[in-house]
Each structure stands twice: as structure tokens, then as C-alpha cells.
Amino acid sequence: MRLTIIYDNESRNEKLKADWGFSCLIESDGINLLFDTGTSGALLMEHMKVIGIDPQSIDEVFISHIHFDHAGGLATFLNANGNVTVYAPSPVRGIRPAREVVYINEPMWLNEHFYTTGLLGSEELSPDFQNMMGLMEQSLAIQTEKGLVVVAGCSHPGVGNILDAVKTVGTPYALIGGLHGFDDFDVLKDLSVICPTHCTQHIAEIESLYPGEFVRGGVGEILEI
Ligand SMILES: [Zn+2]
Numbered sequence: 568m569r570l571t572i573i574y575d576n577e578s579r580n581e582k583l584k585a586d587w588g589f590s591c592l593i594e595s596d597g598i599n600l601l602f603d604t605g606t607s608g609a610l611l612m613e614h615m616k617v618i619g620i621d622p623q624s625i626d627e628v629f630i631s632h633i634h635f636d637h638a639g640g641l642a643t644f645l646n647a648n649g650n651v652t653v654y655a656p657s658p659v660r661g662i663r664p665a666r667e668v669v670y671i672n673e674p675m676w677l678n679e680h681f682y683t684t685g686l687l688g689s690e691e692l693s694p695d696f697q698n699m700m701g702l703m704e705q706s707l708a709i710q711t712e713k714g715l716v717v718v719a720g721c722s723h724p725g726v727g728n729i730l731d732a733v734k735t736v737g738t739p740y741a742l743i744g745g746l747h748g749f750d751d752f753d754v755l756k757d758l759s760v761i762c763p764t765h766c767t768q769h770i771a772e773i774e775s776l777y778p779g780e781f782v783r784g785g786v787g788e789i790l791e792i
């Protein structure tokens with residue numbers, strides 16, 4: 568599978584702008600899935616053009632949670648290509664003009680190789696508060712020969728909870744995405760690839776603890792696993 572970061576807080580490519588938000592393209596087994604859509608639809612579309620991603624080539628869109636920096640570009644993207652299935656957190660309503668919208672609550676296989684954790688929350692906060700603040704989040708796991716590649720938006724439910732949820736269906740091999748304020752670094756010890764990006768506050772600590780596994784994120788970066 569191949570993962571291309573389209574939108575991120577960091578960039579090391581002068582043609583691609585750093586902006587608060589996250590989006591990546593996941594290509595696996597003939598399916599092209601857009602994971603989150605960044606903050607600005609215009610910037611998302613511009614980056615796709617620069618990187619060479621045809622919006623029409625995307626089959627599915629996965630929205631991790633409803634924060635603006637993950638769902639902000641969705642309407643613009645759907646105007647460019649509405650012929651997609653959208654996997655959206657259940658509190659979202661009225662997504663148009665997508666061909667199909669699947670509202671996610673429970674963990675499930677989206678197809679043979681893509682698994683959603685379902686909407687997860689944190690044990691430390693009340694469910695009502697998490698719903699109100701849009702903190703309920705689904706993460707994606709992609710089955711590969713090496714193990715599961717886990718992609719997270721902001722990891723609001725906690726990295727440990729997310730990895731525990733995917734362990735019910737396989738062994739996590741890689742973790743990519745926003746890890747927010749996560750600092751329970753031992754949880755990462757069995758992973759072979761760690762790409763903490765977007766809102767991750769402790770990137771430097773993760774890099775120094777896991778130099779062999781660490782992969783730097785940033786818009787335009789490509790991971791092949
Ligand atoms: Zn975020």
C-alpha cells in the first residue's frame with residue numbers, strides 16, 4: 568500500500584503549503600481512499616494537482632472526526648468528485664453530493680482490507696462532552712502482508728485505545744497521523760513504522776526514542792509499506 572500526505576501542518580516542499588490540518592491518499596488493492604480532507608478545500612485541491620492526484624481517481628473518502636481541520640475540505644472535494652462512498656462519523660448529517668454515505672458508529676470492515684475502529688472516545692471524559700466537542704473519532708487500519716497500517720486523524724481517543732481497538736483484528740505494524748498530546752511512548756514499542764505528524768506535540772521525543780522506526784511526516788511525503 569502507498570500513503571501520500573496531501574495536507575499537513577508541515578511541509579518541506581516549496582510547492583506545497585504547510586497548513587493546520589490533515590489529509591492523505593491511501594492506495595491499496597486497487598482502492599484509492601482519501602483519509603480526511605484538511606481545513607481548506609481550495610488548498611486540498613491545489614495540493615492534489617501539484618502532487619499529481621486526479622480527484623476522479625478517488626473511490627472512497629474516510630472522515631476521522633468532524634473537526635474543521637479534517638472535514639473542512641469535504642464539500643469542495645465532493646463538488647469535484649461526488650462519485651464516492653463517504654465513511655463519516657455518525658454525528659455528521661446531510662453530506663451531499665456523495666454517491667453513498669455510510670455513517671459509522673461501530674467497528675467494521677469497510678472492505679476486505681480496510682477496517683474502521685468505529686467511533687472511539689476517551690475514558691477520561693464524559694461521552695456527552697466528547698460528542699459535543701466532536702472528539703469521537705474513527706481510525707483506519709489497512710491490512711498488509713507486514714501487519715496493520717493504522718492511520719489516525721488527531722487521536723483524540725488516545726493512541727493506546729486506538730491500537731488496542733485494531734489489535735482485535737491484527738497486529739499493528741505502522742502508525743501514521745496526528746497523535747495530539749500523546750506522551751505514553753511505551754505504547755509505540757512494538758511498531759515498525761511511526762510517522763507522527765499534523766497535531767502531534769511530541770514529535771522530537773518520539774524521534775529520539777524510536778529513531779529506527781520514526782518517519783518524518785509533512786505534506787508531499789510518501790510512505791510505501
Ligand atoms: Zn486535527
Ligand SMILES: [Zn+2]
Nearest residue numbers: 632634721723
Ligand atoms: Zn481533532
